Amino acid sequence: MDCAINLHCLVTEGGFKKNGEWVDVNFFPYEVLRRSWHHVLTDLRREIADTPENRKLIDTLLQEHPEGFYLRTKDTINNRKGMIRYIGRYIRLLWRRAG
Structure with missing residues (x-):
């Protein structure tokens, strides 16, 4: 997969x-999130992956990550400016790729 x-x-x-x-909240169950997202993708495959390409992609992802997907946590963003900067970075990236 490229x-x-x-x-x-x-x-x-x-x-x-x-x-x-x-x-x-001083605790966030990251392992639960990893496994929950894995479960959601498995269900998605069963419900809407009705093309061979989609089934192959989702099957590959599930096989490559049997314990769930990588979860990276960043430092806490505790102000509006930091949040806007974070969100803006990814919006710009998507905008450039779509253009």
Whole structure:
């Protein structure tokens, strides 16, 4: 395969209670995320991979990564400027590739 498939997710390190109070989360189950995404892709294959090419691609990915996909975590982004910079970098990259 001549491509590198990437999925970028932005996940908060906490959430709001019903009363509006912010609660920090000090633990994120990365291994669960790895395996969950693997499971989602397996289900996707069963539901919509109705072409030989799609089946082959998804089967190859699942065979190459039987324990789940690589999950890379970055340092915490704790301000708007950092978040805009992060998102903007990937939007520019996609824009250039599409153009």
